[in-house]
Amino acid sequence: MNENNDDINNLNTPCVLVLDSVVRNNCIKMNERAASLGVNVRPHMKTHKTIEIGKYQFEENKNLNKSRGIIVSTLSEGKFFSKEFKDILYATPIAPNKVKDAYQLHLSIDRLNVMFDNIEHLKSMVDYAIKNPNEFQKKWSVFLKIDCGYHRAGADPKLQSTTDLVELIVNGEYNQYFQFQGIYSHSGHSYKCQTPTDIKNLAIEEARVTGDYGKKLKSLGYKVDTVSIGSTPVCSHLPHNLLSEYGVNEIHPGNYTFYDQMQYELGNCKLEDIGVHVLATIVSIYPERNELLVDAGSLALSSDPGCTHLRDLKVINNFGIVYNDTNLRIVAPSQEVSKIQSTNQSPIDFSKYKIGSKIRIIPNHSCLTAAMFSDYHVINNDNQIINSFKPNKHW
Amino acid sequence: MNENNDDINNLNTPCVLVLDSVVRNNCIKMNERAASLGVNVRPHMKTHKTIEIGKYQFEENKNLNKSRGIIVSTLSEGKFFSKEFKDILYATPIAPNKVKDAYQLHLSIDRLNVMFDNIEHLKSMVDYAIKNPNEFQKKWSVFLKIDCGYHRAGADPKLQSTTDLVELIVNGEYNQYFQFQGIYSHSGHSYKCQTPTDIKNLAIEEARVTGDYGKKLKSLGYKVDTVSIGSTPVCSHLPHNLLSEYGVNEIHPGNYTFYDQMQYELGNCKLEDIGVHVLATIVSIYPERNELLVDAGSLALSSDPGCTHLRDLKVINNFGIVYNDTNLRIVAPSQEVSKIQSTNQSPIDFSKYKIGSKIRIIPNHSCLTAAMFSDYHVINNDNQIINSFKPNKHW
Numbered sequence: 001m002n003e004n005n006d007d008i009n010n011l012n013t014p015c016v017l018v019l020d021s022v023v024r025n026n027c028i029k030m031n032e033r034a035a036s037l038g039v040n041v042r043p044h045m046k047t048h049k050t051i052e053i054g055k056y057q058f059e060e061n062k063n064l065n066k067s068r069g070i071i072v073s074t075l076s077e078g079k080f081f082s083k084e085f086k087d088i089l090y091a092t093p094i095a096p097n098k099v100k101d102a103y104q105l106h107l108s109i110d111r112l113n114v115m116f117d118n119i120e121h122l123k124s125m126v127d128y129a130i131k132n133p134n135e136f137q138k139k140w141s142v143f144l145k146i147d148c149g150y151h152r153a154g155a156d157p158k159l160q161s162t163t164d165l166v167e168l169i170v171n172g173e174y175n176q177y178f179q180f181q182g183i184y185s186h187s188g189h190s191y192k193c194q195t196p197t198d199i200k201n202l203a204i205e206e207a208r209v210t211g212d213y214g215k216k217l218k219s220l221g222y223k224v225d226t227v228s229i230g231s232t233p234v235c236s237h238l239p240h241n242l243l244s245e246y247g248v249n250e251i252h253p254g255n256y257t258f259y260d261q262m263q264y265e266l267g268n269c270k271l272e273d274i275g276v277h278v279l280a281t282i283v284s285i286y287p288e289r290n291e292l293l294v295d296a297g298s299l300a301l302s303s304d305p306g307c308t309h310l311r312d313l314k315v316i317n318n319f320g321i322v323y324n325d326t327n328l329r330i331v332a333p334s335q336e337v338s339k340i341q342s343t344n345q346s347p348i349d350f351s352k353y354k355i356g357s358k359i360r361i362i363p364n365h366s367c368l369t370a371a372m373f374s375d376y377h378v379i380n381n382d383n384q385i386i387n388s389f390k391p392n393k394h395w
Numbered sequence: 396m397n398e399n400n401d402d403i404n405n406l407n408t409p410c411v412l413v414l415d416s417v418v419r420n421n422c423i424k425m426n427e428r429a430a431s432l433g434v435n436v437r438p439h440m441k442t443h444k445t446i447e448i449g450k451y452q453f454e455e456n457k458n459l460n461k462s463r464g465i466i467v468s469t470l471s472e473g474k475f476f477s478k479e480f481k482d483i484l485y486a487t488p489i490a491p492n493k494v495k496d497a498y499q500l501h502l503s504i505d506r507l508n509v510m511f512d513n514i515e516h517l518k519s520m521v522d523y524a525i526k527n528p529n530e531f532q533k534k535w536s537v538f539l540k541i542d543c544g545y546h547r548a549g550a551d552p553k554l555q556s557t558t559d560l561v562e563l564i565v566n567g568e569y570n571q572y573f574q575f576q577g578i579y580s581h582s583g584h585s586y587k588c589q590t591p592t593d594i595k596n597l598a599i600e601e602a603r604v605t606g607d608y609g610k611k612l613k614s615l616g617y618k619v620d621t622v623s624i625g626s627t628p629v630c631s632h633l634p635h636n637l638l639s640e641y642g643v644n645e646i647h648p649g650n651y652t653f654y655d656q657m658q659y660e661l662g663n664c665k666l667e668d669i670g671v672h673v674l675a676t677i678v679s680i681y682p683e684r685n686e687l688l689v690d691a692g693s694l695a696l697s698s699d700p701g702c703t704h705l706r707d708l709k710v711i712n713n714f715g716i717v718y719n720d721t722n723l724r725i726v727a728p729s730q731e732v733s734k735i736q737s738t739n740q741s742p743i744d745f746s747k748y749k750i751g752s753k754i755r756i757i758p759n760h761s762c763l764t765a766a767m768f769s770d771y772h773v774i775n776n777d778n779q780i781i782n783s784f785k786p787n788k789h790w
Contacts, residue, residue, distance in 0.1 A: 012790060013492065046730055073731040092732055093679040095690060096751035097408065118679055120750040152727070152734055153679055153688050188729065284488040284513055284548055293548050295490060299766050300790075303699045332547070334583065335441055335762050336468040337487055339547055355515040356491035367730050371694050374789055394769055395407060395695075 006384040009358055011377060013281040014296035016369070017360065018376040020386060023048075023257055023275035024056050030235065030256050031062035038243045040065040042089065042228060044254025046073035047367045049391035050376065051084050053257055067110070071252050075101050078112060080392035086110040089184075089252075093117050093145060093153060096124040103128060103135070111141040113181055117155040119165060122174055129177050139179040142169065148185035148209045148229070157213035163220070170222055182226030183217070184252070185210040190233035192309060196267040203234040211246030218247075232256045236268040260366035261321060265307045276370055277323055277360040279377075283337065287350050292340040296361060298333045300372055306364035315343050323360035330361065401779040404753055406772060408676040409691035411764070412755065413771040415781060418443075418652055418670035419451050425630065425651050426457035433638045435460040437484065437623060439649025441468035442762045444786035445771065446479050448652055462505070466647050470496050473507060475787035481505040484579070484647075488512050488540060488548060491519040498523060498530070506536040508576055512550040514560060521572050534574040537564065543580035543604045543624070544597075552608035558615070565617055577621030578612070579647070580605040585628035587704060591662040598629040606641030613642075627651045631663040655761035656716060660702045671765055672718055672755040674772075678732065682745050687735040691756060693728045695767055701759035710738050718755035725756065 008017060027043075034041045042065055043057035058068055069087040072078045075098055078088050086109040094102060094114040103125075106112035116122055122142075129136040144166060147154030155162040169178035187206040193199045206229045214227035230252035242248045258276040259269040280296035301320050308316050315329070319338065322328035327346065332339040340359075342348055353359070363369035370376070370391065378387035403412060422438075429436045437460055438452035453463055464482035467473045470493055473483050481504040489497055489509040498520075501507035511517055517537075524531040539561060542549030550557040564573035582601040588594045601624045609622035625647035637643045653671040654664040675691035696715050703711050710724070714733065717723035722741065727734040735754075737743055748754070758764035765771070765786065773782035 013490075014790060092690065093688065093750075095408075095676045095678040097676055118750060121679070124751070151681075151684060151686075152729065153732070156683065281490045281492055283490040284516070286546075288551065289546060291546075293488070295487065298697070298699065298763055302693070303697060303760075303763060304693065305698075305700065334547065335766075337548070355488075355513060356519070365698075368693055368698060371730075395409060 006386070008279060008377065008379060008383055008385060011279060013279055013358070014300035015279050016373045016376050017277045017279055018378045018389065019275045019277070020378050021381055022273060023053060024059065026256050026259065026273060026275060027056045028060060028062055030253060031057075031060075033238065034251055035062055035064055037238060037240065038064070039248065040069075040250040042069045042071055042250050042252045043257075044071040044073070044091070044252055045077055045081055046071075047254045048257050048370060049077060049080070049393075050389040051081065052387070052389045054081060054084060057257065065250075071254070074395050075105065076395045077392050078105050082109050087113070089113040089115075089143060091115060091184075094121050094125065099124050099128045103140075106141065107137065113141045113143050115143050115145045115184065116165065117145040117153060119168070122165065122169060122178070126174055126177050140177055141179045141181055143181050143184045143226070143228075146183050146185050146210060146213060148187055148206045150186060150188045152186070152188055154185060157209060163217070166217060166222055180222065182224050182228065183210060183214055184226075184228045187229065187231040187234045190231045191262065191266070191307065193233065193266060194310065196237060199233045199266065199268070200237040203237045204239050206234055207239055207242055207246040207248050211248045214247050226250050228252050232259075232263060233266055233268050255367060258366035258370065260369070261318070261362050261364045262307045265310045271326065271362070274362050274366070276366045277362060278320070278369060280359055280361055282353055282355055282357045282359065285350055285353065285355055290342065290345070290348055292328075292348065292353055294338050294340060294359060294361075295336065297336040297338050299335055300369070301330065301333055301338065301361065301363055302365060302368035302372060303333060304365040304368050318364070320361040320363050323362055326362075401781070403674060403772065403774060403778055403780060406674060408674055408753070409695035410674050411768040411771050412672045412674050413773045413784065414670045414672070415773050416776055417668060418448060419454065421651050421654065421668060421670060422451045423455060423457055425648060426452075426455075428630075428633065429646055430457055430459055432633060432635065433459070434643065435464070435645040437464045437466055437645050437647045438652075439466040439468070439486070439647055440472055440476055441466075442649045443652050443765060444472060444475070444788075445784040446476065447782070447784045449476060449479060452652065460645075466649070469790055470500065471790045472787050473500050477504050482508070484508040484510075484538060486510060486579075486581075489516050489520065494519050494523045498535075501536065502532065508536045508538050510538050510540045510579065511560065512540040512548060514563070517560065517564060517569055517573070521569055524572050535572055536574045536576055538576050538579045538621070538623075541578050541580050541605060541608055543582055543601045545581060545583045547581070547583055549580060552604060558612070561612060561617055575617065577619050577623065578605060578609055579621075579623045582624065582626040582629045585626045586657065586661070586702065588628065588661060589705065591632060594628045594661065594663070595632040595634075598632045599634050601629055602634060602637055602641040602643050606643045609642050621645050623647050627654075627658060628661055628663050650762060653761035653765065655764070656713070656757050656759045657702045660705045666721065666757070669757050669761075671758065671761045673715070673758060673764060675754055675756055677748055677750055677752045677754065680745055680748065680750055685737065685740070685743055687723075687743065687748055689733050689735060689754060689756075690731065692731040692733050694730055695764070696725065696728055696733065696756065696758055697760060697763035697767060698728060699760040699763050713759070715756040715758050718757055
């Protein structure tokens, strides 16, 4: 509402603040880490969904990924980012109802890479090619999604049927339709780890499972350009011999642009590395209950409970903490308001936290929180608004 | 994407379906229930956020509320609904940074009623009136929010300081600025009840606490036009003597338009009363793990865990169930995809659930789920798309 004014205290609340230099620094650090290991970063766009931060993920030439390949979580994101990026990986196994749109996007850029983990995905793409012979001008560009132990998506690399899919598109009857790019895994189970050591071990495990399967495919004579692993926790604890020992040549983190309370609790970032805050206003105070009420509820913060498995039983309910006063936490988000209590029951300073005071909330899960907003207010280190980024929305 | 086609199977997924006759019937039944008790329904708009369903909430003249008074959860909603409704209650204690916008809205319709539960709310409204003497043409219309035991917002009716606030605006130095409309409570703790009997008892408790305070104010000589209680669970189990015994003359439910899995688990509706489903596509299948993967994740369903306190320890993870096959449930939503398992571990029928098959998901919490979408596809009893409703978004 007050975009002409650069003072965040005049913003309509709830709204989201993006800390520009923090986000840029997160991007640079991830790129430097990967470059030191000799691997590409194929950054995921899903956390921020903005062209501007997508560019930050390649800034200063620290990213070895010269094709500026990116990953998106929806086809809507794919179309949105195609204005700037021409090598896009759509990271969900392709459903038949998305084949047509995916192929149109593929034709419009260098390549839209799509995922398969079942023969039905291949069949529906072949079916499209056969039914649209005039339109089918270039092969589908595909990655095999493999399950590295997360058990959400991906084919089992131990099964012969998985390798049979690769054979089918490389040497078999489907070879005229497909360009095989490589393999991809996602270690989402890293968010359930207890300690940084657990994450480190999981990183080794993902590198081994995915890397070994890449080696196996190569030993069978297949060309495997890309062996890609990831999740922000694993990408924060990569083994030094990722490329030399395991043959993994790409990582694909996403959340690291913003980080959040979960990444902090897992030990993957410091509080000052968190690049997104929700600005809220205290709408009432209840000194008799030692509580505040703010105008940011589930529709501003999301209702993700975060890493409850890492918390003391007394502080399980923690849907965000207050920036610069991390003893204060969101304990109960309703749709449009949330209750704030102090974790250790110490008295809240009501001379500081008054009706009308602004607070900044560090979210549990920045991917979900950022997605709640249509505009990001981008601020500098002096808390002045320097830009507005508009994320892609919906599907 | 295929709005010209009335077949839901051609819709881009994920998307939301609104079951027109179910929603209308929910509205009629709530109005009939209230009318039989002789009380108004002041319907809440926050669950659906659409003008069309707002009108359904007054259809067939079953609602005794002749001023067509409604409730909204944000000022953005207030402005949106002011096109159709002229008596609006903004249900969050008014923060100083929202006073100006609230007063503009108040001037533009019959009345915007705002909430107070602390003297600071009154002070900021008086401050605005004093600083804008030419603009201040009509008194602020206000409700006192009282705490009926939920302990989220509201002044304590047992404290003299609460009644002092009423005195201040009715007879005291602030009387030139305010029109006192009545009192309002919200029994959000009804969502933590174990059984319908518990909810019934809570309804009596809210009616007693709020109704008694209304009687007290009247006995002190104050005019109290409205004594309003609510929450969909409580409004589903109202005592027959709500008006005659307790003096409560208004209820303000919202979720009842759509209902959801939580309301079903609490015993407030049947599965067939749930008026909103998320349509999703199966993007992959994993027979070896007896699992499906669908393209509706936390950004389509929300990550609200629902009424975990009512569930068997084995089925705590339930972020939505499959319509017409309620043994299948969302066990793990990620940002854009979710895993589905069968609750009793029985084998999923993979001849029915194939890659590309559509499923309809009954959400845990319809208020949060509906808010994830920019368009509602409205369907009739034959599952044909008959309309598109566009909800108010953001703040």
